[in-house]
Amino acid sequence: MTYVSEALRRFVTERAFGRCEYCQSPKMIVVTMVLDHIIPVAAGGATIPENLCLTCVGCNLFKSDFEVAVDPLSQQGVPLYNPRDQVWDEHFAWSPDGTLIEGVTAIGRATIERLQMNRTEVVRARQMWVKAGWHPPQRV
Numbered sequence: 001m002t003y004v005s006e007a008l009r010r011f012v013t014e015r016a017f018g019r020c021e022y023c024q025s026p027k028m029i030v031v032t033m034v035l036d037h038i039i040p041v042a043a044g045g046a047t048i049p050e051n052l053c054l055t056c057v058g059c060n061l062f063k064s065d066f067e068v069a070v071d072p073l074s075q076q077g078v079p080l081y082n083p084r085d086q087v088w089d090e091h092f093a094w095s096p097d098g099t100l101i102e103g104v105t106a107i108g109r110a111t112i113e114r115l116q117m118n119r120t121e122v123v124r125a126r127q128m129w130v131k132a133g134w135h136p137p138q139r140v
């Protein structure tokens with residue numbers, strides 16, 4: 001476990017508006033958030049704002065130390081989505097009912113598969129969030 005100061009943790013959380021920077025799940029009692037090293041510590045990634053993002057525990061577990069994944073469409077290996085260098089809306093889109101994340105690019109599709117961003121429990125949660133009017137998140 002890498003030490004992250006409370007100030008750095010707060011900065012990364014506020015920068016992400018409290019949402020998972022991969023699957024966009026909001027921080028809630030049922031959605032625990034952790035900090036992800038975009039370039040894993042095992043691969044030399046530093047504990048600095050430019051290499052950290054906020055993630056839910058699910059996305060973090062499936063991302064693990066992976067940096068690349070296979071695009072299911074082209075079968076090519078591509079880098080995972082990088083929330084610091086890339087824009088979510090350029091790689092992902094919400095399905096019309098707001099419950100599924102669709103990959104717009106090879107990076108988007110590969111990241112969805114690797115992080116299992118449409119896993120059953122998060123899709124069920126999104127269905128409730130849509131009914132409550134909380135989802136999909138609105139951009140500011």
Ligand SMILES: [Zn+2]
Nearest residue numbers: 020023056059
């Ligand atoms: Zn997530």
